[in-house]
Amino acid sequence: MIRRESAIVTDPVTLSEPQPTRLVRIEAFALDPAFAEAFEGAVGAPLPAVGRVTDAPAGPVIWAEPRAVLASGDAAALSAALSGVAAVSDVSGAWRRIDLTGPGWRERLMIDGLFDAESPGFAPGCVAATLLRHAPVMLCPTGRDGVLICVAPSFAADLRAALAR
Amino acid sequence: MKYSALSLLRAGLGGHKDWPRAWRDPEPKSHYDVILIGGGGHGLTTAFYLAAAHGVKNVAVLERSWIGGGNTGRNTTIVRSNYRLPQLHALMELSLKRWEGMSDEINYNVMFSQRGALFLGHSDSDMLQLAQKGDAMRADGIDAELMTRDQVARLIPLLDVSAGARYPVQGGLIQRRGGTARHDAVAWGYARAADRLGVDIIQNCEVTGMDITSGRITGVQTTRGAIGADRVGIAVAGNSGRVAAMADLKLPIESHLLQAFVSEPVKPMIDTVIMTQSLHCYISQSDKGEIVLGGDPDAYPTYSQRGAPHIIEKAAAEALALVPALSRLRMLRSWAGTTDMSFDGSPFIDATPVEGLYFNGGWCYGGFKATPGSGWLFAHLLARGESHPVAAPFRLDRFETGHTMDEPGVGPMPQNR
Amino acid sequence: MMLIPCPHCGPRAHAEFTFDRPVEAITRPDDTADALVRNLFSRDNPRGHSRELWRHTYGCRAWIALTRDTATHAITDVQAWGAKA
Amino acid sequence: MSGGSRLPAGGLIDRSRTLRFGFDGRDFTGHPGDTLASALLASGVRVFGRSFKYHRTRGLLAAGVEEPSALVGAGEGGRFEPNTRATDLHLYDGLVAESQNRWPSLALDVGAVNQLIAPFIPAGFYYKTFLGPPALWKLYEHVIRAAAGLGRPPHLPDPDRYERRAAFCDVLVVGAGPAGLSAALAAARSGARVALAEMDSRLGGSLLGDPAQIDGQPARDWIAASETELRTLGVRVLTRTTAIGYYDHDMVYLAERVVEPGAATGDDGIAQRMWRMRAGRVILAQGAIERPLPFEDNDRPGVMLSGAVRTYLDRFGVAAGQRIVLATSSDDAYRTAIRLCDAGVRVEALLDARSGDAIDADLLRRTRDRCPVETGVRPVRALGGAKGVTGLAAAAAGGAASFIADVIAVSGGLTPSVHLHMQAGGGLDWDEGRGIFTPTAPRQGQVSIGACAGRFGLADALSDAWRAGLDAAAATGGRPVADTPPRFEGRAFADQISAFVPAPGVNPKKVFVDPQNDVTLGDLDLAWREGYRSVEHQKRYTTLGMATDQGKTSNLIGLARLAQNEGRPAPQVGLTTFRPPFIPTTLGLWAGEDAGFHVTPLRRTPLHDQHAAFDPPWQAVGYWRRPRAYLRAGETLATAALREARMVRTTVGITDVSTLGKFEVSGPDAAQLLERVCATSVSKLAVGRGRYTFMLREDGLVNDDGTVWRLAEDRFLLTSSTGGADRMAGLISYVRNVLYPDLRVGAANVQEHHAAIAVAGPRARAVIAAVVEGMAPPRHMSLGRGVVAGVPVLVIAASYSGERAFEVYAPSHQAVAVWTALAEAAQAQDGGLYGLEALEILRVEKGHVETGGEIDGRTSAHDLRLEKMLNPRGGYVGQLAQQRPAFADPDRLQFVGVESLGGPIAEGSMLVERPGFAVQGHVTAAGLRVLEEGFVGLALLKGGRARPGDELLAWSPTRTASARVRVCEPVFHDPAGERYRD
Incomplete structure (x- = not known):
């Protein structure tokens, strides 16, 4: 039989799952200067802009919702530091991290995805929350050759298998 | 001409030259006893049963476009009465029984196929x-x-x-x-049967307004002029809100x-x-x-x-x-x-606050199977001015009273249904 | 599949969003029972421009108010909920 | 000798290689670059299949996707694809194809008897006969069904995969003919992100094999150079990819055939790929489809479109016949005639319906140099029979003439392909002279160019396309280049007149409009006479345009006939809707990645692998899977469940309840938010304590239930049911963000953060004491914090089973160690694991309501005996709606217990006085006493709360089971709650 030359050239990717870190969700009571100031004091980095990731001493700070971010750190300590301006919850178990690396990562995210991961503007420092193969995910490019995929643990096994297919 | 194998054979020998129109194309009269807005399955069955079961023959069906062009011609043709709630049992089973006699009743093969x-x-x-x-x-x-x-x-x-x-x-x-059944045939068959009883089926006639005096409807404005009526029934699935708005009514429908x-x-x-x-x-x-x-x-x-x-x-x-x-x-x-x-997944067959104006709608995505039952019950309401016992629960004010009939129990948001 | 301009995430596929209700149908527990029935259980249901509450459920989870044409699906305005419409 | 043959040279096929294939059991050969149609035509095959209704023989009409007649079954086993267009099946080695709708064989077909009774089965005949009761119709229908249908149904699972892929571009160009290529070049050079989709396997469209010169070079070279440049500019060039649907906001679905129908896939196993292409602008360059001419027996094998005859010649090196006569109302047939003559194929005559002075003199002269051309002549009847045409009878003003021919090449003019333009919500203009609709009033980002815009001339198409490409690039942020468009300096030769009306004397009943569904002009006339006069009525009554080609060659002819019958111009009689997909596409492709097991995501709890090790029967709960029981050797599900339930009642059991909804609500206004969401009081809860709670919908009916725990002064944990988790997440967010955005509170969904393990039974306390360090087991409805196996845990004391019970919450990524420690400790206490079935038995005996059971979306707080818990201060979602009169109706279905006076109670039974009497309620759940004799159930009963002691029959007619039951309070185990109180 003849197989037509496909328009698709799938570059290789590799998958790995880093160890879970201590992750907290910080939800501002109101997006006001008091919160921004307290946040920067507590986390050691400015509040990320919409759709952005910033680096803090403890790890990346990911914009998640209009008034919520994900950050690394100890929930109790951050909660105390942000008392009165934000709610802090430990969500360490709520996200699995999948590192997808290799030149084909962008293309791999287009398979049964909805988000334009092939856009050149989607680069390190960005975060996009979307659906990938029906699983709610957050996508954070980590460099030219990789992306961090945060996914709820219940969807992780299916997603990992699908990404590896 | 009555449809039968014999008439088909006879017509075949004559080159099918003599088949009459399935329904006439009349000019609207100035006044009808009953006007039905909407020439879909529900409006046409209502007109037929008004004439056939209640002797009300001075009836017009006003269709904006072509009959059967709404959901009657857009569904997956499934007919069943396998519901959970007793009110829906009564309604859908009444309908299913009419399906079982439909082809003979209207002398038109609707291909109702009881395949389970x-x-x-x-x-x-x-x-x-x-x-x-x-x-x-x-x-x-x-x-x-x-x-x-x-x-x-x-x-x-x-x-x-x-x-x-x-x-x-x-x-x-x-x-x-x-x-299942042949959906288009239901519209055509009832149109033909109603027409034979004197009902005027008027296509390309859009209702543009309602004439309401002192809380009572006296007729409708259409793209083909004003038409008077003693009673008006609305059966315009998909456009219920727009038509009801002509009578300043807001409906529990999205x-x-x-x-x-x-x-x-x-x-x-x-x-x-x-x-x-x-x-x-x-x-x-x-x-x-x-x-x-x-x-x-x-x-x-x-x-x-x-x-x-x-x-x-x-x-x-x-x-x-x-x-x-x-x-x-x-x-x-x-x-x-x-x-x-x-907002509860069940339909409405009821009088409106405007005297003489009646409403049939809210069938969600389950209206086709109910077509003959809906028409039977709506005809009863229009002819007698009061609800048939089977239609009685399907009131327009049931969200005010709380008497809802929510088969899957998913609540008032239509998108969850 | 519509492309809905999330005020936070930019234009995103309809599949990431869920429709909640027309803005007119938002009622609060501290309204009156009459207002509840009037707003929750009846609709203008316009053919044309409609002001609607949607949620970017599978994205940033924000609530947004869209002005959308229910006949053409053209979206002419979008606001983050609470940003004064 | 009649039929097609391969010419010694020419065509874009690779003659150096031979492909072998089978058709109806016969072996054939072809070459790479052939379609099945061209290879069979080259081998002299004329009859490809039979039509739907009359089983008339059918040959090739077209050479592309518009083909209505030449349908085959392709492939074998799980790759068998019925109804495949031979013209759109690119040949591969080993292809196995079969003709359709014939029995026992293509040549000898029993169904052909329908042709004899054709006078009695015109359009819609079935509406007029087979009347009678449904049982009788079922008999007729059985025969009709067997005769209807086309191909064989597949019956095996599909071994291949279908990929679904998102893609984005500034400019999508649909169609890579001259216009599409020109537009793509302009847009790409202007810096736009461009995608080009071409349904053929190579670019070029109508230029393929054409001798035209573009930019001073042969078309072939121009195409190759263009393709190279596009690829260099980074354009996504997708071949064998058809735009099938134009959806909202410029989302175009592109169906890519990775392998041909029936062919084996490569290593990736992918047969086709669906591109969800979101474009900034869409340039439609889909070309046009030629339409046939109306004359008697115009459905016979050998009647072909003029453009198709030319395509077979130029593209495939095949002469469609030995002696060809052309009939036309357009210039297209002249191009065909010239090409045929130049290739040495015998052209008997070209018959043009137009008068000589309406035809370009140069074209006429050039053609007459090669073959006879008669003007003002119209076809009347195809001569010949089932095996194919033998000639054509024609009529001219001066009289009749007939021509010997094995192919009648016809051109009724071109019809622009406006399908996608219309799917996108565009409008149309009617061009009476040419008999075409042209696109206008685009509603989205679409623009039509070239033939699909009615610009049939090549020079026009190229320059329009260039401009469209620049405009689209500019509109999406590109910088239009100043280059000049590709040039074609020949003449257009693209005139046509409408030719919908047959020659005088032609019998309309013999003129086929839709050759697949066997719809004739006579059928259309009959429908009109009977009053089916809307274009949609005509279509639906006669089935015109409803065949697998969706009327690509026939709809306009049908419309014209209706207009003629109505005596009105075509645009006034309307147009049927253009609906996706443009060409039929497999359901497998639509399902894409979601086929089979992947139909929905499978959500796994953090302890999934621990359960899976037991290979338990699973229960689907939404997307989740939960183990129903952990069966031991020799056990059934029922005996295992009972053993597990008894274990919980006597020692201790542990079970995974991680799927429960969980929300952490914190901040100064946390209690205030919860008292909006929950119908119970929350603010008075002491720190370290918890209580049962439930939520209402806005309509006042019970939404879900759970527990609420005060972790700290300003921090709460709220749980909800598994099934209600997503609903609650939405409700909490709505209340917090939409209704009360100013509350100083945060609400985190921690469903997946915490794994949750229930420990229940008289020895539960001992297990907790043994395993949890740093904490004494909390009292009932209290909480504590400790450490298990090094993992920090939250322990809450709450009972669902009716026994002393705890739920241990651990971060999900550390849950396995906790589970293992608890399981070992439970075993040490003669306990073990229990699953959903035991959980259900226990909760029924204890009389807890359950979402999906008694909380069925129709019950109120009062119905469920929860009204005393309603927050008297109000202010919660659903409060107001409870004031409606129906909520006070004494005849509501209310929550009760039922005790069997005999045997088991069937779940779901109706509660009646006796069979045949009115239904008073139903059994929502049933089970047995775990440690004692007897069968019990929970039920919803009319006015049930006032009816303890009533005796009724729990009646299940579907299972012919019944049990006398006595109505009672809905609690059968430890009514005072002594077993879990401290």
Whole structure:
């Protein structure tokens, strides 16, 4: 039989799952200067802009919702530091991290995805929350050759298998 | 000319020159006893039963475009009465009984095919729900049989009944009197039958306003002039809100959209109407051989009759999960209909606050099966000014009183239905 | 599939969003029972421009108010909920 | 000798290689670059199949996707695809194809008897006969169904995969003919992100094999150079990819055939790929479809479109016949005639319906140099029979003439392909002279160019396309280049007139409009006479345009006939809707990645692998899977469940309840938010304590239930049911963000953060004491914090089973160690694991309501005996709606217990006085006493709360089971709650 030359050239990717870190969700009571100031004091980095990731001493700070971010750190300590301006919850178990690396990562995210991961503007420092193969995910490019995929643990096994297919 | 094998034979010898028009194309009269707005199945059956059962023959059906062009011609043609709630049993079974005599009653073959309507169960809780539904049906005098997995597998050999399936089949509930019908034929057949009793079916006549004096309707304004009427019935699925607004009425209805699609025709492969308790697709095969499929509604307000493709992707995937051999059949055509979503999933057949103005609508995506019953009950209401006992619960004010009839129990948001 | 301009995430596929209700149908527990029935259980249901509450459920989870044409699906305005409409 | 043959040279096929294939059991050969149609035509095959209704023989009409007649079954086993267009099936080695709708064989077909009774089965005949009761119709229908349908149905699972892929571009160009290539070049050079989709396997469209010169070079070279440049500029060039649907906001679905129908897939197993292409602008360059001419027996094998005859010649090196006569109302047939003559194929005559002075003199002269041309002549009847045409009878003003021919090449003019333009919501203009609709009033980002815009001339198409490409690039942020468009300096030769009306004397009943569904002009006339006068009525009554080609060659002819019957111009009689997909596409492709097991995601709890090790029967709960029981050797599900339930009642059991909804609500206004969401009081809860709670919907009916725990003064944990988790997440977010955005509170969904393990039974306390360090087991409805196996845990004391019970919450990624420690400790106490079935038995005996059971979306707080818990201060969602009169109706279905006076109670049974009497309620759940004799159930009963002691029949007609039951309080185990109180 003849197989037509496909328009698709799938570059290789590799998958790995880093160890879970201590992750907290910080939800501002109101997006006001008091919160921004307290946040920067507590986390050691400015509040990320919409759709952005910033680096803090403890790890990346990911914009998640209009008034919520994900950050690394100890929930109790951050909660105390942000008392009165934000709610802090430990969500360490709520996200699995999948590192997808290799030149084909962008293309791999287009398979049964909805988000334009092939856009050149989607680069390190960005975060996009979307659906990938029906699983709610957050996508954070980590460099030219990789992306961090945060996914709820219940969807992780299916997603990992699908990404590896 | 009465339709029969003999008349067809006779006409064939004469080159089919003499078939009369199925329905006339009359000019609107200045006044009717009853005007029905909407020439879909529900309006046409209502007109027929007004004339046939109540002797009210000075009736007009006003259709904005062509008869049967709304949801009557856009559904998946499934007919069944396998509901859970007693009020819906009464309504849908009254309708199903009329389906069973329909072709003879209107002398038009609507191809009502009682090939069985099967709900599949995929878990214990599914089977409990199905048993409960089946018992409720039987207790209300409606046929229903629980089936084991093996019985289901014998009925539909192409079904995936393997234990390793994502939604393994545990059994089913079949209503053998359920089935499918030729949807267009229902509109045409009732139009012809009503016309023969003197009803005026007026196409390309859009109602643009209502004449209401002192809280009483006296007629309607149309693109073909003003037409007077003693009573006016609204049966315009998909446009109920817009028409009711002409009488300053706000309805408990949101217009959404439901898509369906058919495959290319093939020789017989699925004999039964398949529905499922855990998934949302439904599958049947038409007489022409097309596999007819539907799935979830689009779940947002729209009048566009243009659906979103990810909805039909999901329906296709669900169909394949049940019947894997459908994979290489091709989708030939997809379409969408505007559905009048009520806030409890049940319809309305009721008088409005405007004297002489009556309303029939809110059938969500289940109106086709109810067509003859709906017409029967609406005709009763229009002829007598009071509700038939079966129609009595389907009041417009039931959200004010709380007497809702929510079959799946999903609450007042139409997009969850 | 519509492309809905999330005020936070930019234009995103309809499949990431869920429709909630027309803005007119938002009622609060501290309204009156009459207002509840009037707003929750009846609709203008316009063919044309409609002001609607949607949620970017599978994205940033924000609630947004869209002005959308129910006949053409054209979206002419979008606001983050609470940003004064 | 008649039929097609391969010419010694020419065509874009690779003659150096031979492909072998089978058709109806006969072996054939072809070459790479052939379609099945061209290879069979080259081998002299004329009859490809039979039509739907009359089983008339059918040959090739077209050479592309518009083909209505030449349908085959392709492939074998799970790859068998019925109804495949031979013209759109690119040949591969080993292809196995079969003709359709014939029995026992293509040549000898029993169904052909329908042709004899054709006078009695015109359009819609079935509406007029087979009347009678449904049982009788079922008999007729059985026969009709077997006769209907086309191909064989597949019956095996599909071995291949279908990929679904998102893609984005600034400019999508649909169609890579001259216009599409020109537009793509302009847009790409202007810096736009461009995608080009071409349904053929190579670019070029109508230029393929054409001798035209573009930019001073042969078309072939121009195409190759263009393709190279596009690829260099980074354009996504997708071949064998058809735009099938134009959806909202410029989302175009592109169906890519990775392998041909029936062919084996490569290593990736992918047969086709669906591109969800979101474009900034869409340039439609889909070309046009030629339409046939109306004359008698125009459905016979050998009647072909003029453009198709030329395509077979130029593209495939095949002469469609030995002696060809052309009939036309357009210039297209002249191009065909010239090409045929130049290739040495015998052209008997070219018959043009137009008068000589309406035809370009140069074209006429050039053609007459090569073959006879008669003007003002119209075809009347195809001569010949089932095996194919033998000639054509024609009529001219001066009289009749007939021509010997084995192919009648016809051109009724071109019809622009406006399908996608219309799917996108565009409008149309009617061009009476040419008999075409042209696109206008685009509603989305679409623009039509070239033939699909009615610009049939090549020079026009190229320059229009260039401009469209620049405009689209500019509109999406590109910088239009100043280059000049590709040039074609020949003449257009693209005139046509409408030719919908047959020659005088032609019998309309013999003129086929839709050759697949066997719809004739006579059928259309009959429908009109009977009053089916809307274009949709005509279509639906006669089935015109409803065949697998969706009327691509026939709809306009049908419309014209209706207009003629109505005496109105075509645009006034309307147009049927153009619905996706443009060409039929497999359901497998639509299902894409979601086929089979992947139909929905499978959500796994953090302890999934621990359960899976037991290979338990699973229960689907939404997307989740939960183990129903952990069966031991020799056990059934029922006996295992009972053993597990007894274990919980006597020692201790542990079970995974991680799927429960969980929300952490914190901040100064946390209690205030919860008292909006929950119908119970929350603010008075002491720190470290918890209580049962439930939520209402806005309509006042019970939504879900759970527990609420005060972790700290300003911090709460709220749980909800598995099935209600997503609903609650939405409700909490709505209340917090939409209704009360100013509350100083945060609400985190921690469903997946915490794994949750229930420990229940008289020895539960001992297990907790043994395993949890740093904490004494908390009292009932209290909480504590400790450490298990090094993992920090939250322990709450709440009972669902009716025994002393705890739920241990651990971060999900550390849950396995906790589970293992608890399981070992439970075993040490003679306990073990229990699943959903035991959980259900226990909760029924204890009389807890359950979402999906008694909380069925129709029950109120009062119905469920929960009204005393309603927050008297109000202010919660659903409060007001409860004031409606129906909520006080004494006849509501209310929550009760039922005790069997005999045997088991069937779940779901109706509650009646006796069979045949009115239904008073139903059994929502049933089970047995775990440690004692007897069968019990929970039920919803009319006015049930006032009816303890009533005796009823729990009746299940579907299972022929019944049990006398006595109504009682819905609690059968430890009514005072002594077993779990401290």
